Amino acid sequence: MQFPAEPFRIKVVETLRPTTREERVKWLEAAGYNLFKVPAESIYIDLLTDSGTSAMSDKQWAALMVGDESYAGSRSFYRFESVIRDLFGYKHVIPTHQGRMAENLLFGAVVTPGDVVPNNIHFDTTRANAEQAGAKAVDLVVPEGLDPQHRGLFKGNMDVGRLDRVLDENQGRVPIVMLTITNNSGGGQPVSMANARATAEVCRRHGVPLFFDACRFAENSWFIQQREEGQANKSVKQIAQEMFALGDGCTMSAKKDGLVNIGGFVAMNDGALAERITHRLILVEGFSTYGGLAGRDLEAIAQGLTEVLDEHYLRFRIGQVRQICEALTDAGVPIIQPPGGHAVYLDAKAIAPHIPPAAFPGQAIAITLYRDYGIRGVEIGSLMFGSEDPVTGAPIAPPLELVRLAIPRRVYTEAQLAYVARSVIEVHRNAGRLKGLRITHGAPFLRHFTASLEELPAGVPAVPVGR
Numbered sequence: 425m426q427f428p429a430e431p432f433r434i435k436v437v438e439t440l441r442p443t444t445r446e447e448r449v450k451w452l453e454a455a456g457y458n459l460f461k462v463p464a465e466s467i468y469i470d471l472l473t474d475s476g477t478s479a480m481s482d483k484q485w486a487a488l489m490v491g492d493e494s495y496a497g498s499r500s501f502y503r504f505e506s507v508i509r510d511l512f513g514y515k516h517v518i519p520t521h522q523g524r525m526a527e528n529l530l531f532g533a534v535v536t537p538g539d540v541v542p543n544n545i546h547f548d549t550t551r552a553n554a555e556q557a558g559a560k561a562v563d564l565v566v567p568e569g570l571d572p573q574h575r576g577l578f579k580g581n582m583d584v585g586r587l588d589r590v591l592d593e594n595q596g597r598v599p600i601v602m603l604t605i606t607n608n609s610g611g612g613q614p615v616s617m618a619n620a621r622a623t624a625e626v627c628r629r630h631g632v633p634l635f636f637d638a639c640r641f642a643e644n645s646w647f648i649q650q651r652e653e654g655q656a657n658k659s660v661k662q663i664a665q666e667m668f669a670l671g672d673g674c675t676m677s678a679k680k681d682g683l684v685n686i687g688g689f690v691a692m693n694d695g696a697l698a699e700r701i702t703h704r705l706i707l708v709e710g711f712s713t714y715g716g717l718a719g720r721d722l723e724a725i726a727q728g729l730t731e732v733l734d735e736h737y738l739r740f741r742i743g744q745v746r747q748i749c750e751a752l753t754d755a756g757v758p759i760i761q762p763p764g765g766h767a768v769y770l771d772a773k774a775i776a777p778h779i780p781p782a783a784f785p786g787q788a789i790a791i792t793l794y795r796d797y798g799i800r801g802v803e804i805g806s807l808m809f810g811s812e813d814p815v816t817g818a819p820i821a822p823p824l825e826l827v828r829l830a831i832p833r834r835v836y837t838e839a840q841l842a843y844v845a846r847s848v849i850e851v852h853r854n855a856g857r858l859k860g861l862r863i864t865h866g867a868p869f870l871r872h873f874t875a876s877l878e879e880l881p882a883g884v885p886a887v888p889v890g891r
């Protein structure tokens with residue numbers, strides 16, 4: 425395996441305590457086969473999420489020390505604001521404690537019940553916040569974005585024709601269009617500059633503002649520079665600036681490309697909208713110059729947003745993900761193609777065809793990776809998104825059964841990720857031994873966080889929830 429060389433050296437280390445399979449078997453049973461409930465200390469390589477799990481740099485840690493904790497008018501806010509204005513280009517910058525609060529404030533200010541909010545694909549908190557404000561959230565990604573084996577270069581693109589039709593059919597009922605870069609729920613796939621421009625043009629024609637969900641904007645800009653015709657000679661920063669100039673604002677969880685462990689913001693050009701959001705911000709988050717964060721957090725985000733544009737870093741970062749994907753593909757492990765920006769997605773249906781969706785093939789793989797190898801990923805399939813027919817109680821499966829292995833930024837070394845690749849290859853080789861699971865205790869919503877499960881003996885058919 426040829427991983428890209430790390431463009432940093434390690435100054436601080438966090439000790440990992442090796443655990444045995446026997447210990448992990450016990451933790452797994454105590455956690456009801458739910459990996460959200462095992463102690464993080466029992467994990468060797470934690471690929472649950474890339475959100476809030478980045479390693480901060482020496483300069484970010486140093487920035488914490490100069491944080492200005494003044495309640496109002498903090499110097500740290502002005503630094504945060506000026507970095508974001510320079511990069512994103514929007515006039516009004518409102519800090520929030522993380523991305524979902526930015527979404528909550530934005531949708532709370534623009535949505536009227538009965539509205540429609542289009543996106544390429546809404547991330548789950550984006551969908552939940554739009555719907556909680558009374559809108560119908562619609563996903564309009566291009567068809568190849570839903571085909572795991574399609575090798576398209578910009579599978580996160582908006583289907584601009586469908587967007588145009590949705591805007592035509594819902595005149596006066598679409599307060600905002602969102603574009604998620606990269607498209608997390610579709611495999612971390614990028615959106616091209618041409619597609620963002622076409623999306624912006626349709627929005628302008630219909631008089632509807634365009635907002636970016638900008639969590640992974642630097643990774644998206646890197647893909648544009650590497651893959652899109654006519655973009656190779658621009659810097660990643662120029663590409664990001666050009667893309668944001670097409671829109672009217674953005675929400676961002678800084679826990680991704682802000683390279684920090686907490687934080688976010690919403691930014692926009694519309695002053696009246698910024699004022700409405702600020703009033704609500706003061707009620708639920710804090711004053712407009714800290715918005716639920718400490719002054720030091722604002723400093724760390726400002727520094728992180730500068731570092732994330734370093735092209736040596738991005739080559740390394742995207743290269744790590746690509747390298748694992750290539751190793752898995754060479755070994756015949758079915759994954760979402762092509763590799764996206766922040767995670768590897770295993771195609772659980774293809775790996776474990778003997779386990780029906782109702783018996784959670786993705787969870788079977790995730791459990792085995794933890795129990796046998798100390799690696800934590802997350803099931804994104806019937807456990808997370810499955811539902812039941814309200815009349816018959818029959819399980820309804822989502823289109824894909826996946827296991828996501830999200831790669832934290834600047835955290836794991838080449839040897840550790842090579843270990844991940846070897847472990848997944850072994851699980852695939854022995855996939856016939858994977859056992860399905862059934863839910864023994866569920867929750868009414870977001871059940872994957874809290875449900876308890878048990879393994880089914882090999883060959884036993886799936887039993888729907890609660891039956």
Ligand SMILES: Cc1ncc(COP(=O)(O)O)c(C=O)c1O
Pocket residue numbers: 475522523524525547549550604608609637639677678679687688
């Ligand atoms: C595309 C996207 N939007 C929004 C969010 C929400 O951000 P946060 O977790 O900071 O609330 C996430 C988090 O994973 C995301 O991936």
